[in-house]
Amino acid sequence: MQKGVMRPGHVQIRVMNIEEALDHYCNLVGLIETDRDEQGRVYLKAWTEVDRFSVVLREADEPGMDFMAFKVLNDAVLESLSADLQAYGCDVENIAAGELNNCGRRVRFQAPSGHYFELYAEKERTGKWGVSNVNPEAWPRDLKGMKAERFDHCLLYGTDIPATLKLFEDVLGFSLAEQVVDPDGNRVAIFITTSMKAHDIAFIDCPEPNKFHHASFCLDTWDSVLRAADLLTMTDTPKDIGPTRHGLTHGQTIYFFDPSGNRNEVFCGGDYHYPDHEPVTWKAEDLGKAIFYHDRELNERFLEVLT
Amino acid sequence: MFQIQVLGDSREFRCGENTSLLSAMAKVGINCIPVGCRSGGCGVCKVRVLSGTFTAKVMSRKQVSVAEEANGMALACRIFPKSSMVVEVVEKKLKK
Numbered sequence: 228m229q230k231g232v233m234r235p236g237h238v239q240i241r242v243m244n245i246e247e248a249l250d251h252y253c254n255l256v257g258l259i260e261t262d263r264d265e266q267g268r269v270y271l272k273a274w275t276e277v278d279r280f281s282v283v284l285r286e287a288d289e290p291g292m293d294f295m296a297f298k299v300l301n302d303a304v305l306e307s308l309s310a311d312l313q314a315y316g317c318d319v320e321n322i323a324a325g326e327l328n329n330c331g332r333r334v335r336f337q338a339p340s341g342h343y344f345e346l347y348a349e350k351e352r353t354g355k356w357g358v359s360n361v362n363p364e365a366w367p368r369d370l371k372g373m374k375a376e377r378f379d380h381c382l383l384y385g386t387d388i389p390a391t392l393k394l395f396e397d398v399l400g401f402s403l404a405e406q407v408v409d410p411d412g413n414r415v416a417i418f419i420t421t422s423m424k425a426h427d428i429a430f431i432d433c434p435e436p437n438k439f440h441h442a443s444f445c446l447d448t449w450d451s452v453l454r455a456a457d458l459l460t461m462t463d464t465p466k467d468i469g470p471t472r473h474g475l476t477h478g479q480t481i482y483f484f485d486p487s488g489n490r491n492e493v494f495c496g497g498d499y500h501y502p503d504h505e506p507v508t509w510k511a512e513d514l515g516k517a518i519f520y521h522d523r524e525l526n527e528r529f530l531e532v533l534t
Numbered sequence: 535m536f537q538i539q540v541l542g543d544s545r546e547f548r549c550g551e552n553t554s555l556l557s558a559m560a561k562v563g564i565n566c567i568p569v570g571c572r573s574g575g576c577g578v579c580k581v582r583v584l585s586g587t588f589t590a591k592v593m594s595r596k597q598v599s600v601a602e603e604a605n606g607m608a609l610a611c612r613i614f615p616k617s618s619m620v621v622e623v624v625e626k627k628l629k630k
């Protein structure tokens with residue numbers, strides 16, 4: 228049952244060199260810089276997003292994800308979800324409006340997977356970048372690189388996937404769209420959604436908590452995914468895998484790394500999900516096909532290379 | 535070009551001072567050091583430098599601590615040789 232969590236809102240990613248990271252995320256991925264703050268964090272957005280930012284880069288001495296946030300319908304929903312999280316037994320940290328520029332108050336909690344998540348209701352709405360909201364053109368002409376359309380989801384590796392699923396389902400109203408189940412019936416991966424998308428966030432079981440696998444950005448077509456692959460070669464950017472198709476969600480995809488070793492994905496297409504849909508199940512024995520639908524073989528980098 | 539040797543592997547390879555050890559290895563199809571993010575973040579390419587000199591780009595502190603760095607530990611994707619080198623693979627996570 229949906230509980231007023233609308234969509235992924237932002238992700239804060241640690242990078243080891245902010246200028247190299249900006250070259251990567253802006254000139255290659257095609258995000259747009261919209262702000263900087265006194266801590267030195269840089270705020271970016273993809274052009275179809277209506278809010279001021281969706282990606283925050285923070286310079287640090289190790290890469291990884293600081294937190295990911297979801298936008299909720301309004302402040303009343305934020306208030307009640309905050310109470311629900313606490314009643315469920317989560318420690319909730321209240322972060323004042325303005326700690327992130329142009330963002331309202333945030334409610335932060337740690338999932339059993341070890342990752343930090345935030346909910347918020349308000350962020351400055353600047354509208355889509357480069358197009359009007361009245362009689363809009365199809366796309367802005369001065370986009371760069373891969374021309375990412377939207378920050379779409381993260382895949383995270385962490386501990387206690389069953390408890391993480393329960394929290395997202397019972398408290399936050401997410402729905403399980405796809406899962407990977409081992410022969411003993413344990414869920415080793417969950418793809419969960421608060422929308423019609425095949426996933427707004429996904430988790431894979433891992434002995435170490437709070438690991439970052441990738442942040443994913445949506446492109447319009449398979450042609451754009453191939454063009455993204457060309458750009459990786461032209462810029463000598465480390466590619467991980469693809470262009471290929473995932474079995475899970477059936478999206479068409481390519482993985483690559485930012486200059487600090489954080490994995491990125493750009494993808495297009497994929498399945499849809501309504502709350503009345505039964506979850507799609509992949510067998511852990513067939514994980515190769517579930518992840519890389521064409522190769523049908525698991526590459527160890529997929530499981531072991533994390534930040 | 536400098537000669538690079540990975541302990542326990544007979545296939546030596548050559549690496550220029552503007553190429554990372556890991557990328558010089560991968561370009562000639564050798565896989566004795568595991569290849570991950572190639573950007574100093576994931577740590578799978580961690581090696582111990584047994585001999586030789588090099589320069590290093592910034593490496594994730596989570597993967598190579600200050601003490602380890604002082605003891606010759608490094609990420610092969612972030613080091614650039616200044617002489618011939620002998621290194622030893624320390625991270626056995628990835629099998630190939």
Ligand code: FES
Pocket residue numbers: 488556568569570571572573574575576577578579580609610611612
């Ligand atoms: S390959 Fe990831 S740190 Fe070198």
Ligand SMILES: [Fe+2]
Pocket residue numbers: 380381382441443492
């Ligand atoms: Fe993804």
